[in-house]
Each structure stands twice: as structure tokens, then as C-alpha cells.
Amino acid sequence: MKIAVCIKRTPDSESRFRIAASGAAIDDTGLKFDIDDFAGYAVEAALQINEKAGGGESVVIAIGPDSVQESLRKAMSMGVDRAVHLKADAVPADGIAIAKALAAELQSGGFDLVLFGKHSFDSSSAVVGTATAELLGVPCVTAASELSVTGGTGVARRELEGAAELVSFPLPAVVTIDEGVARPRYPSLKGIMAAKKKPLETKPAQLGAARVTVQKAQLPPERPAGRIIGEGVAAVPELVRLLQTEAKVL
Amino acid sequence: MGNVLVWAESRGGELRKVALEAVTAARRLAGATGGGEVHVVLAGPPGIAARSTDLATHGADVIFLVEAPELATFAREALAATIVGRARAGEYRAVLLGFSAQGRDLGPRIAARLDAPIATDVLDATPAGDSLVVTHPAYANKVLLSLAIAGPLAVISVRPGAIAAVESPTSARTEAIALAAAPAAVVTVTEVKEGAKGRPDLGDAPVIVAGGRGLKAAENFRIVEELADAFGNAAVGATRAVTDDGWRPHSDQIGQTGRQVSPQLYVAIGISGAIQHLAGMRASRTIVAINKDKEAPIFKVADYGIVGDVLEVVPALTLAVRQARASG
Ligand SMILES: Cc1cc2nc3c(=O)[nH]c(=O)nc-3n(C[C@H](O)[C@H](O)[C@H](O)COP(=O)(O)OP(=O)(O)OC[C@H]3O[C@@H](n4cnc5c(N)ncnc54)[C@H](O)[C@@H]3O)c2cc1C
Numbered sequence A: 001m002k003i004a005v006c007i008k009r010t011p012d013s014e015s016r017f018r019i020a021a022s023g024a025a026i027d028d029t030g031l032k033f034d035i036d037d038f039a040g041y042a043v044e045a046a047l048q049i050n051e052k053a054g055g056g057e058s059v060v061i062a063i064g065p066d067s068v069q070e071s072l073r074k075a076m077s078m079g080v081d082r083a084v085h086l087k088a089d090a091v092p093a094d095g096i097a098i099a100k101a102l103a104a105e106l107q108s109g110g111f112d113l114v115l116f117g118k119h120s121f122d123s124s125s126a127v128v129g130t131a132t133a134e135l136l137g138v139p140c141v142t143a144a145s146e147l148s149v150t151g152g153t154g155v156a157r158r159e160l161e162g163a164a165e166l167v168s169f170p171l172p173a174v175v176t177i178d179e180g181v182a183r184p185r186y187p188s189l190k191g192i193m194a195a196k197k198k199p200l201e202t203k204p205a206q207l208g209a210a211r212v213t214v215q216k217a218q219l220p221p222e223r224p225a226g227r228i229i230g231e232g233v234a235a236v237p238e239l240v241r242l243l244q245t246e247a248k249v250l
Numbered sequence B: 001m002g003n004v005l006v007w008a009e010s011r012g013g014e015l016r017k018v019a020l021e022a023v024t025a026a027r028r029l030a031g032a033t034g035g036g037e038v039h040v041v042l043a044g045p046p047g048i049a050a051r052s053t054d055l056a057t058h059g060a061d062v063i064f065l066v067e068a069p070e071l072a073t074f075a076r077e078a079l080a081a082t083i084v085g086r087a088r089a090g091e092y093r094a095v096l097l098g099f100s101a102q103g104r105d106l107g108p109r110i111a112a113r114l115d116a117p118i119a120t121d122v123l124d125a126t127p128a129g130d131s132l133v134v135t136h137p138a139y140a141n142k143v144l145l146s147l148a149i150a151g152p153l154a155v156i157s158v159r160p161g162a163i164a165a166v167e168s169p170t171s172a173r174t175e176a177i178a179l180a181a182a183p184a185a186v187v188t189v190t191e192v193k194e195g196a197k198g199r200p201d202l203g204d205a206p207v208i209v210a211g212g213r214g215l216k217a218a219e220n221f222r223i224v225e226e227l228a229d230a231f232g233n234a235a236v237g238a239t240r241a242v243t244d245d246g247w248r249p250h251s252d253q254i255g256q257t258g259r260q261v262s263p264q265l266y267v268a269i270g271i272s273g274a275i276q277h278l279a280g281m282r283a284s285r286t287i288v289a290i291n292k293d294k295e296a297p298i299f300k301v302a303d304y305g306i307v308g309d310v311l312e313v314v315p316a317l318t319l320a321v322r323q324a325r326a327s328g
């Protein structure tokens, strides 16, 4: 199958964030960046689907500055066949603008399946995959925690609050990937060597004007420092008393 | 003056809590944009009309009612098309919905079809000049962004539980509309698996009792369940270590790649407090932690910590909570 995976490059989630001098972004200095977690699961899912089918082609696409090429190479070192870098100085906060640029690239690609992460760590918006599907006019399953494809049909599972939904859908389609589908593999040394020779095409991203912009970025208020009230079973009565009188939740 | 359109989320014929929260947010936004009306799309299987009352109590001026048997399960494409059709038929300042599993799916569909900008998972929405400004937690809740949304029409989804539903009774007018046609190729629901009955959802529960690898074995999760039962209104959650090991389903996972929760009380049992777990629960009002390691990072965010073995402390706590509730 011909599968495209759209990947975002985001800061490591373990990072301590500081606000940039502009007051409207985080300060990137010293942060480690990598393929976004859910997009990484999507890459792994694409590889597994084609491995199971015994063939096919996988392509990764990323919008962003030149640094995203490192993430595209990483995906190729995991086993993806080729990459497309849609160049932009910065990634906007406008998910529809991103979706338009991705849809413009995907439109003529003849993909059976296009995979996304269910949401990205940095913007945490859960917009781009579904909006891209609408612009392409193909069925879309969001936040799939299980996915399999046979012939021209996909089946997936989605978690709802307190329930789960099993769905089927015809290809071509877009699926956004939740945790549970596949934990990404580590690139092998052989994979890393091979990735250096795989094609990486660069072209400008057709982003258009952003209608959603960041005005201000702030760190949320810190929680007051934690407090240990005691040890072992002996501390239980004091805990219950505090829950009743101080926290008033009992 | 701006009217606001709301999708009143329902599932299986029941209104979801976030529907009333979205109506409350819409009421405020319509007020702030100069006294507009709140129009609500209430769509579900036949019988859903009975849910109109709750919407009117919370401030719906007009209810667009769609009753169709195909809405017994989540008919995403037809629902999106219906809301888009309604949005085009009126002059709306915004379309509001909840950032729930269904709302996350519908929001971007609606925005893309209307070619409107969208902001998701917001805590509030206010007009500022020609824009709407929303607060959106990003970076797994580690950064709060103020986003400005330009243009005459915006799609906005509100974080469940962030805006308390407030009553504001109106004499709502109801108008029946038809379910719009879906495109030829759609996603078909083949089965809905209902989760364990008798417990509230993690998003709705005032109390969450969550267990981690410190419980040592799947069968020890029983003590987590028993403590949840003692509270009476508690949901049960877990860490990724636990869902990875298959002790609990992935849907119970709390954290950066699981559910994000903010109950009144969060009890962390045998949980180390990894940053990815904290990302999903640090907004809880009161946090209790029980861990045998006094250096565990969970104690840095716990209002009340007990250092001890969960297999001893938790059963004692369960007993004490039961007694407190029986006498209280
Ligand atoms: C990209 C990414 C995303 C992630 N997303 C999530 C997520 O969404 N949610 C999540 O939870 N994790 C997530 N994680 C995993 C996270 O980093 C931790 O590995 C995980 O939260 C640890 O779970 P735990 O606290 O149950 O286990 P551990 O870290 O092993 O902690 C067990 C704790 O139990 C204590 N303990 C042991 N025995 C006892 C006893 N008898 N009595 C009392 N205490 C005891 C120990 O002192 C320890 O603190 C993610 C990781 C990555 C890399």
C-alpha cells in the first residue's frame, strides 16, 4: 500500500519550559526536539501495515524549518522509504492553515492511507489530521487505538469516554493514531546508514495567512509544595481528618 | 451582535455533561458580543427531543432538533454536514462544542468545511476587538497559550469540566431540521463496547483513585477498586506502566498520552509521579499520594502524602473512608 505519514517535530516532553522574551512562545534554547510522540506511533503503524502486507511504499511529510529534516531522516532510518520537507520558517498555531498545506501536497499523491498523530505535544490541538481529511474529501477515523487494513477496507477501535467504538471504513482514508496502536521501533545502525541515501524532497509549504495566532504564552501557576503527613497505617486517621476538614472532599 | 451555535453532544440518547457546559460558554460569549442568541443543534435518535428541557434551562434560545434513527451511533459525517448546514444558514459569530472524543472528531471537520479558523480544548473564550481570544493549555498542560482567532466565524471546543454549567432559563423555541446527507464514503460504526457499568467516567468523577506499578500485580488492583467503592463516586485510573502491562485497559490511562483529568480529589497509589503522568492530573484540586519511597516525585505535588506500603495503607484508608462516610 502507499501510505503517507505526516509528522511534526516537537520538544521533548521531559523539558522544563521557559517563556521566550517575546512573551508569545517558549524559549527553544537548549531543548531537545524529536518526532512528536503520536506521530511516531503513526510512523510505526505505517511500517507494520506494509510489513504485514509484504510490500508497499511509505512516505513521511513534515512542515517546518530546515531542522525538521533531522526528524524526516529519523523516520527513514526506521524504515520509511522517502520524505518530503515542506519548508516554512515557523509552524503556525493555525491547524487549518497546516492542513491546507498538507492537503495540497497529498492531493495528487495517490495514497491509500494517510496517517497522523491524534494530537501534537506542542500545540495539543488535535485538528490537523481530521481537517486534512475533510479537505481531501476522504473518510477519517480519529484517535484509533487499534488499526488493521485488509484489501480496500480498514477497521479501527476508538476510545470514547467510558466506551469504545469499533469502526470500518473504505480506503483511501485518513486515520489519526492514538497510543496503543504501535510503540515506535528504534532505528538500527543499518537503518541509519540506509536513510542517508533515501530521497528527501524539499519544496515550499503553501501555508497562507494564519488566522489563529499566539498572543501570550504563560507557565501555569505552580502547585504549592507537597507535604508528607506521616508514615504507614498510623497516618490514615490524620489523612481522613484533613480530607474532611481542610480539603472538604469527604 | 453575535449569535452563537452550539452542538449539544449526546450519546445513546443521553445528553453529555459537556453539552450544558458548551451552552453556558455560548451564553457568555453571546452576551459579551452584544447580546446575541444561543442556537443549539440537538441531534440524536428518536426521543432525543426530551432532552430539550435541559438546554432551555441553561440558556438556549433556539433548539434545532434532528431526530434520526441513524444517530443511534456516532454518524460523524452526517452530523458534521448538519451542523455546517445550520452554521451557513445563520450569521454566527462562533460554533461551540465540547472537546470530547466525539467533539474532537467533529470540530475540525466543521471548521475545514466552513473554512473557519478553529481553537480546541479551551478554558474560556472572550471577544477582543474583531478577534476572539481563548485560553488553551498546550505542551501537555505545561504552557497556557492565549490564542487570538481572527475572522467573522470561529469554531471553538471547550475542555470538559473547565466551564461549570450554569442555569439561565429561557423559553426556547424548537425547530425541527433534517439530518444532512453524508458523503458516499464514510466511517461505519460496527459495534459500541460499553465500559464497566456503575462507575462514573474519569472526566466526570469528582474523585479518582489511580494505581501504579507499586501495586506489584494485577490482582492487587482490587484494593484500588475497593477504595473507589468506599468513596462511592470515584472512577479508577492507572499509569502507563500499568496499562502497558495489561493490568488495566488503555482507556484508564491518565497522563500526557492518556486522559487529562482534574477531579476534586486524586488519590495516587504506588505511582512514582513521572512528568508524563503529572501532565494528566496535576490540575486536580486535592492530591493524595501513597508511596513507600519518600523521595518519589509524586510527593512534590501531593497535598497530603503518606510514606508506606500501599498493601497496608490502602485497606486501612478504605476502612476509614467507609466509616467517615457512614457517620458523616
Ligand atoms: C512519550 C511518553 C509518554 C508517556 N505517557 C504516559 C502517560 O500518559 N501516563 C503515565 O502514567 N505514564 C506515561 N509515561 C510513562 C512514565 O514516564 C512512567 O514510566 C510511568 O508513569 C510510571 O508508572 P508508575 O508510576 O506506575 O511506575 P513506576 O515509575 O515504576 O513507579 C512505581 C512506584 O511505586 C512505588 N512502590 C513500589 N512498591 C510499593 C509499595 N509496596 N508500596 C508503595 N509504593 C510502592 C515505588 O516507590 C515507585 O515510586 C510516558 C512516557 C513516555 C516516554
Ligand SMILES: Nc1ncnc2c1ncn2[C@@H]1O[C@H](COP(=O)(O)O)[C@@H](O)[C@H]1O
Residues within 6 Å of the ligand: A006, A007, A008, A009, A036, A038, A039, A042, A061, A062, A063, A064, A091, A095, A098, A115, A116, A117, A118, A119, A120, A121, A123, A124, A125, A126, A127, A128, A129
Ligand atoms: N508541521 C507539521 N508537519 C507535518 N505534520 C503535522 C504538522 N503539524 C501537525 N501535524 C500532524 O498533525 C497531527 C496533529 O497535530 P495537531 O493538530 O497540531 O494536534 C500531528 O500528530 C501530525 O501528525
